[in-house]
Amino acid sequence: MFGNKKSHGQVLIDMAQKQQRYEALVHVYHKELYRFAYWLCHDPHIADDLVQETFLRAWRSLDALLDQKAAKSWLLTILRRENARRFERKQFDYSDVEQNDLVDQQCxxxxxxxxxxxxxxxxxxxxxxxxxxxxxxxxxxxxxxxxxxxxxxxxxxxxxxxxxxxxxxxxxxxxxxxxxxxxxx
Missing domain, CATH: 1.10.10.10 (Winged helix-like DNA-binding domain superfamily/Winged helix DNA-binding domain)
Structure with a gap:
């Protein structure tokens, strides 16, 4: 029926490897992506959404990332496109108060x-x-x-x-x- 049959065990191994790659990306790049997203939108909630959507899209197309050295650029490109989509959808959230203060752990x-x-x-x-x-x-x-x-x-x-x-x-x-x-x- 299908040309390339994988055993049940091999599918599970492939999924586990994909999950490990994904978790490594999240662990290494989450803070950096959030910081960049915050600089783009100046809103911590939108920055969180952008980063979550970026990682969701990254999960869906993780097999397309062939060179791990390109992961940072790849994720930043996804984040920039996701930010652009935010304007395409015209879901503007205006606030009377500027949110310019990103809470920093350092004093x-x-x-x-x-x-x-x-x-x-x-x-x-x-x-x-x-x-x-x-x-x-x-x-x-x-x-x-x-x-x-x-x-x-x-x-x-x-x-x-x-x-x-x-x-x-x-x-x-x-x-x-x-x-x-x-x-x-």
Missing amino acids: HSLDDEMEQTVIQRQIAQLSAEYKEPLLLQVVMGCSGEEIAQILDLNKNTVMTRLYRARNQLKEALSRNDGQLKGASK
Whole structure:
């Protein structure tokens, strides 16, 4: 009836191996994916949903991941597409309160927290073409080649966008710093 018959035992072994691969992916990449998802959407609940949906899609197509070294890029690509689908479905959840504070387990001084908030807001104001490569590099620790693969761009384009993103961020932060110094006089 079917061309390739597997024994019941072999099917169980294959499923166990798939489950082990999947659990390893979740264990290694869950925190990083959540951090990136949070940077994309600024909402912990949506970030959780994005990560869950990413891992669900990863489970369904785990057999397509042939090179374990490409797992991070593969998962980030799935997460980015899932985030894009969120807008296609137009399920906007507007809130009167901004949720800019990601709870961090470490204790920071008030100055550090304020500085981090300013940087996060400035990064959020960058256009998507500059923000995404910067976040992939800074938050996810991706190389230029990995970013190029994830965003389906030429590596030189990625490096140019990273350079411009850093420059725009630097200019915005120096303007912001100048405004703060002017206000404190």
